[in-house]
Amino acid sequence: MGTASRLLSAVLGMFRSTPTAPPARHSAPAAPTARPSGPRGSETVEIDPPRHLTLSYAPKRDNAPDGGEIVWTWVPYEERDGRGKDRPVLILGRADATRSYAVRLTSKPHDGDRQYVSLGTGEWDPQRRPSWIDVEQLYLVHDAGMRREAAALDRARFDVIAAALAARYGWSRG
Template sequence: MATTSWTRRVATLVRRALSPGRATPGRDGTAALPAQTIAGRAPADFTGTVRTSYAPHRDGVADPGEIVWTWVPFEEDPSRGKDRPVLVIGRDSTWLLALMLSSKEHTATTPGEQHPGQRWIDIGTGAWDSRRRPSEVRLDRVLRIDPRRVRREGAVLDRAQFDLIARSRPGSRSW
């Protein structure tokens, strides 16, 4: 039986999906990471002063103002997480600094909200979500993201929305 280009591509994808250290999807769409990869993929959240400017460039490198997809650890258990869109807002040495997006509604009265006091802002719909669901950006948690783990599926956030998010963040006068 002759090997076709299509079967080679499928075989490559299967090998990549089953390779050691790869995140394993859970029943709820989350992923558990092997313990040895946690430190490399889930650094501590950023707590310093974020200094950034709106500077998106379609050059294959994530820049402030761009929404990209990456693996984001859960706060309550950093060994688990979820693939989700994030808004890049700056850099910290080799890390990207980003705010996570969610299509879930977050309000003070949302039943089952696990962390009272979280701050979210609506940004509407965009190309970062294939189903065009309305999204919100979490303002009070700045993630450190490994640039090598970023997928370039996303969009550029419009300047007015980026500026609104910058002004709405806790400690926004430092922007």
């Protein structure tokens, strides 16, 4: 086929009434996501960082979220549209008698991303995948919204996370 024929074919193709490519497929609806459990008002919620926060390391195996523990809870998606999923979070300290401050973990690699701090591997992930802490999203975890305690983070790694959060937000370390 000569150059003129290819050009004519291309121009005519622009005026066709039916597309030459197959129609786009609609993706299947997303699978339902986990919903928070527990009594009304016990949901984990994303919050703006408080002006003052004392980061505390005090893990205890007592079925309550304690500073330095990684616990599982239902966490809302960034879109804040009612969807979310169960995921591990690192407890930073108490907010009040029934809630604790936390940051979420992810196993999606974030090397070189300043929003994330590498945590390494641990008991919180049965597959022993490396994890990262998202230092830009803060949550309030209600005691009744905690699904389970997963692991107590060692003091050295907690101190690395606490230092990153203290530098970012001006928080104190207890």
